[in-house]
Amino acid sequence: MTEKQISKPDKYDDMKDSKKKIILRTYEILFKKYGPQGWWPLTPKGSTESKHHQGRPKTERDRFEVMIGAILTQNTAWKNVEKALSELNKEKLIDPKRMARTDKDVLAELIRSAGYYNQKAERLIMLAQRFKDILRMGREELLSLKGIGPETADSILLYALEKPSFVVDAYTKRIFSRIGLFPKDSSYEEVKTLFENALSEKNHKTELFKEYHALIVEHAKRSCKTRPECENCVLRSICLKEI
Ligand code: SF4
Structure with missing residues (x-):
């Protein structure tokens, strides 16, 4: 399929087939451009x-x-998370049993670079204490835990537990609302359902969802920034913003 064979979507239309094609084609274009991303960083x-x-x-x-x-x-940005993870690694705290026994204030100090460190330290201790249960949890159970919203739950499901749950983030909304797939103010669940339905017939969904989310992040950082750099964007031919 060439890019020219895909018609641009009517703005926020109900043409499910057209949206599905755009979602599939976008993946192909981004994968060709950036290659496998190998997420999650470990x-x-x-x-x-x-x-x-x-x-x-x-x-x-x-x-x-x-x-x-x-x-x-x-x-917060991933570079701030890397510093916090490095501190936790130095203290050998990437270990649920050790982390569960760690004093909250000590932990907060180690993860200071990631921001909201008191709140996040509390959440990490809960995560460590419930680690074995979390390994068996589904989405609803994860969402019932304090401090776990949809994006965090889906990231855990997809990248830690390897369940096919599509992750939506601000970059997903930014790129695809500009392309014209949905209005900017669409809800998390609407966007997630749109992607999961469009990719429902694909094999190896977990790997596909992992790669797709990582490619979206890469594209948002390289081209579809807050101020988009459309001139050399590989998605120009299917993006409504460029009409
Ligand atoms: S053409 Fe511009 S607005 Fe559309 S996806 Fe590319 S960078 Fe974003």
């Missing part, structure tokens, strides 16, 4: 630095690190 053994890592979380420690990152990244 700390390699023997290191204290969280790096992009090809492949799945292999151990419970990996899963715990993803959960910690999902909490720490709330309302």
Whole structure:
């Protein structure tokens, strides 16, 4: 399929097929442009630095690190999370049993770079105490935990527990509302449902959802910024903003 064969969507129309094609085609274009992203970033053994890592979380420690990152990244950039993870790694606290026993104020100091550190320290201790239960939780149960909203729950489900739950973030809303798939003020659940329905017939959904979310983040950072750089954007041919 060439880019020209896809018609641009009518603005916020009900043409499910057209939206589905745009969602599928966008993935193809972004994957071709940026390649596999290898999310979620994890700390390699023997290191204290969280790096992009090809492949799945292999151990419970990996899963715990993803959960910690999902909490720490709330309302802050990943580079601030990396510093906090590095401090936790130095203290060997990427370990639910050790973290559950850690004093909240000590933990808050270690994760200071990630912002809202008192609140996040409380959430991390809860995560550590409930770690074994969380490994078996579904979305509703996760959402019932204090401090776990839809984006955090879906990040944990997708990247830590490897369940096919599409993650929506501000970048997803920014790019696809500009493309014309939905209004800017669409709800989290509306956007999530739109993507999950469009990709429902695909195989290996967990891997696809992981990669798609990572590609969206990459594109938002490189081209579809707060002030979009449309001139060289690979999505120009399907983006309403460029009509
Ligand atoms: S053409 Fe512009 S607005 Fe549309 S996706 Fe690309 S950068 Fe964003």
